[in-house]
Amino acid sequence: MQDKSFFGHPRGLFVLFLTEMWERFGYYGMRAILLLFLISPTARGAMGLPEAEGTSIYALYVASVYLLTLPGGWIADNILGQKKSIIYGGGLITLGYAILAISSSPSTFYIGLVAVALGTGLLKANISTIVGELYPEGGRKRDEAFSIFYMGINVGSTLGIAMVGYIGEKVNWHLGFATASIAMLLGLITFIFMGRTYLKGIGDEPSAKAKVSDTHAIAHPPINKNVLYTIVGLLVVFYAVLHFTGKIDFSNAQGLANAAGIIIVSITVAYFLFILLGGGLNTVEKKRVAVLGVLFFAVSIFWSGFEQAATSFQIFASRHTERTFFGWEMPSSWFQFFNAAFIVMLAPLVNSLWAFLEKRNMNPSTPVKFAIGLILMGVGFYVMVLGANIAVTGVKASFIFLSVTYVLHTIGELSISPVGLSSYTKLAPRQYVSQFMGIWFVGASLGNLIAGIFAGGFTEGNLQQMPSLFNQVFVIGIVSGLVLLLFAKPIKKWMGGIE
Numbered sequence: 196m197q198d199k200s201f202f203g204h205p206r207g208l209f210v211l212f213l214t215e216m217w218e219r220f221g222y223y224g225m226r227a228i229l230l231l232f233l234i235s236p237t238a239r240g241a242m243g244l245p246e247a248e249g250t251s252i253y254a255l256y257v258a259s260v261y262l263l264t265l266p267g268g269w270i271a272d273n274i275l276g277q278k279k280s281i282i283y284g285g286g287l288i289t290l291g292y293a294i295l296a297i298s299s300s301p302s303t304f305y306i307g308l309v310a311v312a313l314g315t316g317l318l319k320a321n322i323s324t325i326v327g328e329l330y331p332e333g334g335r336k337r338d339e340a341f342s343i344f345y346m347g348i349n350v351g352s353t354l355g356i357a358m359v360g361y362i363g364e365k366v367n368w369h370l371g372f373a374t375a376s377i378a379m380l381l382g383l384i385t386f387i388f389m390g391r392t393y394l395k396g397i398g399d400e401p402s403a404k405a406k407v408s409d410t411h412a413i414a415h416p417p418i419n420k421n422v423l424y425t426i427v428g429l430l431v432v433f434y435a436v437l438h439f440t441g442k443i444d445f446s447n448a449q450g451l452a453n454a455a456g457i458i459i460v461s462i463t464v465a466y467f468l469f470i471l472l473g474g475g476l477n478t479v480e481k482k483r484v485a486v487l488g489v490l491f492f493a494v495s496i497f498w499s500g501f502e503q504a505a506t507s508f509q510i511f512a513s514r515h516t517e518r519t520f521f522g523w524e525m526p527s528s529w530f531q532f533f534n535a536a537f538i539v540m541l542a543p544l545v546n547s548l549w550a551f552l553e554k555r556n557m558n559p560s561t562p563v564k565f566a567i568g569l570i571l572m573g574v575g576f577y578v579m580v581l582g583a584n585i586a587v588t589g590v591k592a593s594f595i596f597l598s599v600t601y602v603l604h605t606i607g608e609l610s611i612s613p614v615g616l617s618s619y620t621k622l623a624p625r626q627y628v629s630q631f632m633g634i635w636f637v638g639a640s641l642g643n644l645i646a647g648i649f650a651g652g653f654t655e656g657n658l659q660q661m662p663s664l665f666n667q668v669f670v671i672g673i674v675s676g677l678v679l680l681l682f683a684k685p686i687k688k689w690m691g692g693i694e
């Protein structure tokens with residue numbers, strides 16, 4: 196790719212930046228009003244559901260959006276190729292938000308939500324995979340591209356939360372959903388028209404059928420169907436046993452969330468087993484898949500802490516944080532902006548830091564960067580322990596606690612998330628690349644779910660427990676980070692020469 200005119204990167208990256216920016220605008224914008232819309236009084240045209248029901252629908256929506264990236268990746272790898280998957284996905288999302296915008300009954304509303312979730316499943320992992328495809332040489336350039344792409348994600352989410360959030364909450368719910376639909380439509384048009392020129396020949400073919408002339412392609416043996424059927428069979432038996440012994444209980448929100456956790460974990464384990472035992476991989480590839488497993492585990496822990504931004508931190512912000520400045524009270528939801536805004540500010544800095552270290556041959560390896568991210572997540576929670584210790588005395592804590600935590604968590608996110616996206620594209624066996632990108636987002640699905648379940652402990656009556664709850668996450672973050680650091684060398688070896 197000769198044309199380098201977007202921060203020294205090919206223009207194709209600019210197309211992906213814009214498309215993902217608009218998609219995230221709609222996603223985070225709609226997410227910012229979804230819970231409110233579900234539980235606000237019907238008098239304002241909202242759904243007026245009881246709080247527990249609204250929260251569980253919200254949690255299931257977010258978890259399924261990210262879980263659906265796995266089948267979305269499979270479809271791209273085997274049937275459509277990435278480009279078509281993104282176009283169909285973008286179309287479905289546009290349609291889904293439009294249905295939300297015109298819906299006047301709960302059933303049409305749920306149809307709209309399902310369309311958005313399916314569409315995001317088709318789009319989200321595949322657009323990240325295509326970023327990697329622009330850099331067949333891999334290396335640092337690819338990492339840098341993912342940092343730029345990540346800024347697009349967060350510019351989109353900042354603007355989306357501001358605009359859709361404001362229009363939806365203050366003007367009219369349905370107009371908010373319509374704004375999300377228009378945003379996705381803009382992204383889709385950008386992708387189709389600019390992509391024709393700047394993404395020519397990329398993501399057109401399903402990667403499982405990629406020609407051997409392709410830079411990464413190697414002739415690979417077919418999958419072992421017997422292994423596939425055995426694993427699917429075991430999974431079915433496992434669910435049946437859980438069902439008949441009453442271990443899965445769909446009758447209440449808590450049961451539903453726990454069941455979702457079991458389903459997500461078991462599908463991931465089954466997927467890894469299938470790829471390792473029946474995926475037709477050689478030893479080097481198998482070792483890399485094992486590394487992907489470790490990174491999956493680490494990122495799930497990271498998101499479980501990080502995603503409390505929308506759950507326990509939101510509760511801490513609204514009930515226990517001093518937000519009045521010179522007689523004006525800042526809305527508690529404004530803390531949600533902090534992360535996206537800090538990303539846009541800090542991504543170039545973190546990127547230059549890696550480049551600086553790279554020149555001196557000191558750029559930390561992927562597992563070390565993951566360990567740094569986990570430790571920063573833990574330290575952020577330690578700051579929350581300090582804040583919570585004040586809150587339990589009945590005094591509101593300064594907004595500085597949440598702000599410092601957000602800075603630490605944002606730097607942690609930059610050390611894990613764009614780096615992880617990039618490594619997943621590099622480490623995944625070529626014929627499964629989009630599916631593994633899907634697995635990466637399944638980590639986000641699991642993290643969001645755990646963050647939601649964890650926030651259930653934050654009731655008014657349970658105030659005294661708050662410091663120790665935050666302390667638990669602090670310990671989990673630090674310990675998992677240190678363990679990863681300890682094994683960073685062997686993990687790097689298993690990456691088989693991939694930086």
Ligand code: GLN
Binds near residue numbers: 219498612636639
């Ligand atoms: N904020 C990032 C995005 O929307 C990361 C989300 C995630 O993976 N949890 O892509």
